[in-house]
Amino acid sequence: NAGVTQTPKFRILKIGQSMTLQCTQDMNHNYMYWYRQDPGMGLKLIYYSVGAGITDKGEVPNGYNVSRSTTEDFPLRLELAAPSQTSVYFCASNRADTQYFGPGTRLTVL
Amino acid sequence: DAKTTQPNSMESNEEEPVHLPCNHSTISGTDYIHWYRQLPSQGPEYVIHGLTSNVNNRMASLAIAEDRKSSTLILHRATLRDAAVYYCILSVTTSGTYKYIFGTGTRLKVLA
Numbered sequence: 001n002a003g004v005t006q007t008p009k010f011r012i013l014k015i016g017q018s019m020t021l022q023c024t025q026d027m028n029h030n031y032m033y034w035y036r037q038d039p040g041m042g043l044k045l046i047y048y049s050v051g052a053g054i055t056d057k058g059e060v061p062n063g064y065n066v067s068r069s070t071t072e073d074f075p076l077r078l079e080l081a082a083p084s085q086t087s088v089y090f091c092a093s094n095r096a097d098t099q100y101f102g103p104g105t106r107l108t109v110l
Numbered sequence: 111d112a113k114t115t116q117p118n119s120m121e122s123n124e125e126e127p128v129h130l131p132c133n134h135s136t137i138s139g140t141d142y143i144h145w146y147r148q149l150p151s152q153g154p155e156y157v158i159h160g161l162t163s164n165v166n167n168r169m170a171s172l173a174i175a176e177d178r179k180s181s182t183l184i185l186h187r188a189t190l191r192d193a194a195v196y197y198c199i200l201s202v203t204t205s206g207t208y209k210y211i212f213g214t215g216t217r218l219k220v221l222a
Contacts, residue, residue: 042213043197043210045209058209099210
């Protein structure tokens with residue numbers, strides 16, 4: 001099993017550009033999550049999904065969108081990137097009280 | 111949502127036990143207590159979790175206070191590879207959905 005994979009690993013965006021962060025898991029988990037981690041801080045939940053076709057907002061959803069068309073994939077879309085979205089983004093999936101995290105995407109908005 | 115409070119940083123000597131405290135005074139009856147750790151430039155990884163009783167696994171032990179308002183992660187013999195940020199997390203179940211509430215974590219430094 002590859003577990004949770006994320007692409008890209010790094011990205012630099014200009015203000016106002018958009019992009020999609022990809023997340024795929026091969027463990028057939030229904031629950032998936034997107035978090036962001038600002039320097040020196042803990043993780044904050046952006047969006048989560050309890051299964052294909054079902055998504056909901058977390059603590060900090062503004063400026064982001066998600067979709068979940070399959071069990072495996074949970075992409076995060078940034079529209080009109082802003083410097084405040086500079087962060088490390090982690091995707092995770094959940095099974096039986098354990099979350100499995102991807103390696104993260106480091107995003108810089110200039 | 112219930113929150114956790116942890117010291118910002120702690121130090122330990124190699125091969126000595128480490129006790130990492132966490133306060134969660136507003137925990138609800140159904141909230142589980144989880145511990146994850148994050149090595150530099152990696153995503154968090156699972157360490158241990160529990161509800162009411164103390165728990166042991168190959169990585170660590172979790173001691174939960176009787177009133178559940180605090181818990182302690184115990185690493186029995188710290189190694190240099192245990193240097194990481196340790197997060198005490200409450201899992202909240204609301205309307206059938208399951209979310210984690212992260213605190214700011216404790217940065218553990220292990221001295222050789």
